[in-house]
Amino acid sequence: MTAFAESLFVAAGVPADDARVVSRHLVDANLCGHDSHGVMRVPQYLQFLNEGKYRANVPLDVLNETPAVVAADANWGLGQVQAHRLLAKLAGKAETLGVASGTLRNSGHVGRLGEYAETVAAKGLALIAAVNSHGAGRRVAPPGGREGRISTNPICMGVPTATDPVVLDFGTSVAAEGKVRVHFQKNEPAPAGWLIDAEGQPTTNPAVLYQDPRGTILPFGGSQAYKGFGLGLLLDLLAGGLSGGACSNPGAPLAGIGNTLVFVVLNPALFGGAEHFLNATTGLTTYVRDCPRADGVDRITLPGDPERDTKRTRLATGITIPDGTWQLLVKEAGRLAVPVPA
Numbered sequence: 001m002t003a004f005a006e007s008l009f010v011a012a013g014v015p016a017d018d019a020r021v022v023s024r025h026l027v028d029a030n031l032c033g034h035d036s037h038g039v040m041r042v043p044q045y046l047q048f049l050n051e052g053k054y055r056a057n058v059p060l061d062v063l064n065e066t067p068a069v070v071a072a073d074a075n076w077g078l079g080q081v082q083a084h085r086l087l088a089k090l091a092g093k094a095e096t097l098g099v100a101s102g103t104l105r106n107s108g109h110v111g112r113l114g115e116y117a118e119t120v121a122a123k124g125l126a127l128i129a130a131v132n133s134h135g136a137g138r139r140v141a142p143p144g145g146r147e148g149r150i151s152t153n154p155i156c157m158g159v160p161t162a163t164d165p166v167v168l169d170f171g172t173s174v175a176a177e178g179k180v181r182v183h184f185q186k187n188e189p190a191p192a193g194w195l196i197d198a199e200g201q202p203t204t205n206p207a208v209l210y211q212d213p214r215g216t217i218l219p220f221g222g223s224q225a226y227k228g229f230g231l232g233l234l235l236d237l238l239a240g241g242l243s244g245g246a247c248s249n250p251g252a253p254l255a256g257i258g259n260t261l262v263f264v265v266l267n268p269a270l271f272g273g274a275e276h277f278l279n280a281t282t283g284l285t286t287y288v289r290d291c292p293r294a295d296g297v298d299r300i301t302l303p304g305d306p307e308r309d310t311k312r313t314r315l316a317t318g319i320t321i322p323d324g325t326w327q328l329l330v331k332e333a334g335r336l337a338v339p340v341p342a
């Protein structure tokens with residue numbers, strides 16, 4: 001699947017190294033169980049490249065740089081490529097200074113944030129990350145509202161331990177828009193509690209996000225949804241405001257194409273010390289895993305465990321791709337004269 005996706009991007013004019021970065025990222029999202037951020041995005045990216053909304057082989061332009069800050073413009077390049085370029089700059093700064101922060105605007109969809117946390121955790125660094133949809137994608141209504149006002153605005157935090165890192169990565173809505181799209185493409189209902197229709201009433205019809213009259217995704221938090229909406233609002237303000245891009249606003253189209261982004265990279269070695277940090281994080285995660293379990297519970301899982309478990313399974317058994325997604329991939333292969341794997 002990685003080779004097939006890579007060949008599609010190369011045929012669309014993406015340099016081979018960049019095509020490899022994006023393809024590996026998308027397939028890894030599938031392997032980790034996040035199909036909403038996986039190869040279902042390939043036809044979308046190819047469409048944006050064909051329409052000129054995304055640009056292949058563009059530089060990461062640094063707008064402002066200090067010893068601890070990088071503010072960059074992605075020039076509507078492929079998001080995974082530009083986000084990894086920014087992250088590499090910040091990791092180098094954090095190793096020297098202890099902390100570094102960077103922003104990205106005019107970026108294509110950056111994909112699963114957890115991958116960036118995993119990347120720096122392998123270097124002993126911690127990450128705090130947030131994105132918005134560059135003013136668009138307003139599919140989340142405030143509690144009591146009937147119209148979307150902010151995008152799903154995920155947050156990611158990753159912390160290394162002596163074993164596996166703890167990586168928390170979730171949207172501030174009940175579900176990512178891409179997860180609703182998976183149900184829409186499969187022509188199956190979304191889970192109860194995800195969506196409301198244009199009248200503010202609960203629905204399981206995923207089409208309400210894509211057909212008029214539009215509904216919205218609920219903020220996470222259930223009866224305390226103000227917590228999910230409040231967190232999503234603050235992330236929107238920080239990502240759009242700090243990056244020089246856009247916060248959610250009525251002038252942007254509903255259908256988003258990319259992200260603004262904030263990364264904060266921390267080097268534990270220059271705070272309380274790397275050895276102390278790993279002892280502390282490993283001690284706490286071990287303590288949590290050793291919690292007495294309720295009847296029927298096999299083990300306590302921490303953030304990042306489900307992704308690693310799913311990845312081990314899917315590396316052995318393969319990735320299941322919905323027929324609708326596969327047909328879109330086959331269509332793009334025909335357009336780009338790329339052989340379709342048997």
